[in-house]
Amino acid sequence: MFTHYKSYCPVVSPFDPCKPIPEKVYSTPPNLYIGFQPPNLPQFTPLEALKAGTLWKPFYDPYFNPFEKAKGGLPR
Amino acid sequence: MWIYEKKLQYPVRVSTCNPTLAKYLIEQYGGADGELSAALRYLNQRYSIPDKVIGLLTDIGTEEFAHLEMIATMIYKLTKDATPEMMKAAGLGDHYSNHDNALFYHNAAGVPWTASYIQAKGDPIADLYEDIAAEEKARATYQWIINLSDDPDLNDGLRFLREREIVHSQRFREAVEILKDEQGKKKFF
Amino acid sequence: MKQIPAEYYEMLEQLQAVDFVLVELQLYLDTHPDDLEAIKQFNHYAKERKSLKKAFESQFGPLQQFGNSYSGHPWNWNDPPWPWQV
Numbered sequence A: 001m002f003t004h005y006k007s008y009c010p011v012v013s014p015f016d017p018c019k020p021i022p023e024k025v026y027s028t029p030p031n032l033y034i035g036f037q038p039p040n041l042p043q044f045t046p047l048e049a050l051k052a053g054t055l056w057k058p059f060y061d062p063y064f065n066p067f068e069k070a071k072g073g074l075p076r
Numbered sequence B: 001m002w003i004y005e006k007k008l009q010y011p012v013r014v015s016t017c018n019p020t021l022a023k024y025l026i027e028q029y030g031g032a033d034g035e036l037s038a039a040l041r042y043l044n045q046r047y048s049i050p051d052k053v054i055g056l057l058t059d060i061g062t063e064e065f066a067h068l069e070m071i072a073t074m075i076y077k078l079t080k081d082a083t084p085e086m087m088k089a090a091g092l093g094d095h096y097s098n099h100d101n102a103l104f105y106h107n108a109a110g111v112p113w114t115a116s117y118i119q120a121k122g123d124p125i126a127d128l129y130e131d132i133a134a135e136e137k138a139r140a141t142y143q144w145i146i147n148l149s150d151d152p153d154l155n156d157g158l159r160f161l162r163e164r165e166i167v168h169s170q171r172f173r174e175a176v177e178i179l180k181d182e183q184g185k186k187k188f189f
Numbered sequence C: 001m002k003q004i005p006a007e008y009y010e011m012l013e014q015l016q017a018v019d020f021v022l023v024e025l026q027l028y029l030d031t032h033p034d035d036l037e038a039i040k041q042f043n044h045y046a047k048e049r050k051s052l053k054k055a056f057e058s059q060f061g062p063l064q065q066f067g068n069s070y071s072g073h074p075w076n077w078n079d080p081p082w083p084w085q086v
């Protein structure tokens, strides 16, 4: 499944003092994939757009911290 | 010239008096990849770039000032009635001794803003790639601040600002395509 | 303590929503100057913002100055609230 987040697994040394984080995640937002924006992309309503931070649904990529439940968010 | 409008771009809310979060957030006020740097970078580059992209630099630069005001509002609200003791407990004792609760253009570590944070190479491609990088760095900074914050209302506003960096990066990437485009060639594939 | 009425927030958010659509279309049109549908949409919302601005200003005073809004008497630009205070 395609997501706007990718991950990698850093080397874990037996001599690492901090508790290892086995998987590191990084953001690969939609602007990396869309290219020159084609016309007539699906839009949010004005109020939804304000909440989303973009008028066009394909650019919507909300970021939540690990402690926030990714509850809510607008339909894409 | 610029005309001020007496409203924020987005309805900023903050749920608790929390000077610690203000200390982190000031990174986006007076830090290298903050909103002040962004606004000044783009507006200054306009004078040495092809006409086709001056409008875009003007408009994104102007929007960055609206974001600067949102960040200022967040910091203002997070520290509004904070006592010297609260500022001290938040690691803002050294800020307080110089500025009281005033805002100042420095980063989260207290380093004052400097013009060397922004670039103007005079080469359109070099400058636009700089702008794309600046937007991605600002996006990442918002991610790290959201990671540090447990304030749901603040994070709502920060998510809006992070999303704007995505759209700005998109437009700068399109500006590069416009400048490298051969005369008369269609841009849609 | 000064109180800000609930309509202030409602009317402001309506204007913020329409203005946000205009910001997005403006940046889009900067790189897509030939998109007629987007220009039509831009002009539609430009008209809508005019009436929202007028309605908001009639209750809460000028949003812009330097002559971009009318003034009441006495001069009401200085009246709070300022954006960061609400």
Ligand SMILES: [Fe+2]
Pocket: B038, B064, B135, B138, B164, B165, B168
């Ligand atoms: Fe930006």
